[in-house]
Amino acid sequence: MKKILVCGAGGFIGGHMVGALLGQGHRVGAVDRKPLENWCQLHAGAESRTLDLQRREACAEAVRGYDEVYNFAADMGGMGFIENNKALCMLSVLINTHLLVAARDAGVERYFFASSACVYNAAKQMSADVVPLAEADAYPAMPEDGYGWEKLFGERMCRHFHEDFGVATHVARYHNIYGPQGTYDGGREKAPAAMCRKVIEAVLANELEIEIWGDGSQTRSFTYIDDCIKGTLMLMSGDCAEPLNIGSSELVSINQLVSIVEEIAGVKLARKYNPSAPKGVNGRNSDNTLIKSLFGWEPSTRLRDGMERTYRWIYDDMMRALRQGRPSAMNR
Numbered sequence: 120m121k122k123i124l125v126c127g128a129g130g131f132i133g134g135h136m137v138g139a140l141l142g143q144g145h146r147v148g149a150v151d152r153k154p155l156e157n158w159c160q161l162h163a164g165a166e167s168r169t170l171d172l173q174r175r176e177a178c179a180e181a182v183r184g185y186d187e188v189y190n191f192a193a194d195m196g197g198m199g200f201i202e203n204n205k206a207l208c209m210l211s212v213l214i215n216t217h218l219l220v221a222a223r224d225a226g227v228e229r230y231f232f233a234s235s236a237c238v239y240n241a242a243k244q245m246s247a248d249v250v251p252l253a254e255a256d257a258y259p260a261m262p263e264d265g266y267g268w269e270k271l272f273g274e275r276m277c278r279h280f281h282e283d284f285g286v287a288t289h290v291a292r293y294h295n296i297y298g299p300q301g302t303y304d305g306g307r308e309k310a311p312a313a314m315c316r317k318v319i320e321a322v323l324a325n326e327l328e329i330e331i332w333g334d335g336s337q338t339r340s341f342t343y344i345d346d347c348i349k350g351t352l353m354l355m356s357g358d359c360a361e362p363l364n365i366g367s368s369e370l371v372s373i374n375q376l377v378s379i380v381e382e383i384a385g386v387k388l389a390r391k392y393n394p395s396a397p398k399g400v401n402g403r404n405s406d407n408t409l410i411k412s413l414f415g416w417e418p419s420t421r422l423r424d425g426m427e428r429t430y431r432w433i434y435d436d437m438m439r440a441l442r443q444g445r446p447s448a449m450n451r
């Protein structure tokens with residue numbers, strides 16, 4: 120049994136990670152900036168508290184006494200958020216920087232940083248028919264403006280804290296993680312959750328139309344939360360200090376994603392395309408050669424199966440919100 124701190128534990132991935140670590144029998148500390156009532160999941164078995172990890176003293180206080188630290192804390196959201204809030208995204212460098220210093224000073228044994236496929240060179244993602252991105256494709260550096268630069272800088276900080284100070288750092292590049300217990304409205308939601316919500320809203324309002332950002336031809340791979348957690352735990356149990364893709368390689372267009380959700384909901388909607396909305400790069404997929412060679416494993420949940428579970432959870436949560444008179448889940 121270890122003492123493990125999860126930062127950003129009130130968010131989507133952090134909430135799932137706290138549950139997984141408790142399930143393994145560890146003693147888990149959970150920290151987030153949000154008040155506890157707004158956490159995506161609050162696990163009774165964890166020691167949960169509210170701290171702003173952009174503050175150096177808060178990081179020192181948070182990591183004290185822990186063997187391992189997982190850093191999921193970041194000011195982030197889907198394309199709509201990161202394209203319009205570049206400075207806020209970049210301010211998350213404070214979190215990772217202060218946490219690394221605190222981890223080094225406290226003698227933390229292992230440190231995890233949640234990076235993103237947004238670090239990849241934009242020039243390698245011009246076509247919807249994209250060549251899957253291998254870890255080396257982050258250089259020469261031309262990441263997503265704002266959010267991607269913050270992640271790339273965070274990766275480099277981990278690398279140099281490992282090389283210069285001996286901190287055992289591990290970095291995952293997540294590719295579009297989705298699943299139950301995530302944000303689906305309020306402006307920070309990502310495409311899979313947004314599509315589920317929009318389809319449910321259209322059905323409830325009997326207005327059988329859906330707005331799609333861009334022309335829907337842009338491609339992505341979407342990674343189910345269980346695969347994300349499994350891959351992250353594997354990474355933290357090994358000795359890979361280089362950034363590692365944790366991403367599904369099942370490439371779909373946004374139009375195909377919408378069709379999957381329509382099929383789950385049993386409806387067909389008219390598609391209204393919004394070419395001026397943020398849509399990100401034209402194509403992105405995960406090359407899983409490295410993760411397969413290290414662990415003999417890659418994310419394998421079929422998108423249709425993961426979306427089914429995600430849709431059901433969002434539908435139930437929206438119904439709960441309606442019954443409770445809560446306008447939406449946007450405060451989470």
Ligand code: NAD
Pocket residue numbers: 126127128129130131132133150151152153170171172173174190191192193194195196214233234235236292293294295296297302309
């Ligand atoms: P999330 O927004 O649900 O969770 C992030 C949490 O960090 C939030 O609860 C937020 O309140 C907290 N936080 C922000 N600033 C903080 C601060 N100053 N102090 C303490 N807590 C703070 O996001 P998520 O989807 O769970 O993502 C977790 C991590 O994984 C993030 O670093 C994100 O950039 C990265 N990532 C996620 C995805 C994805 O598709 N979800 C993809 C790539 C990378």
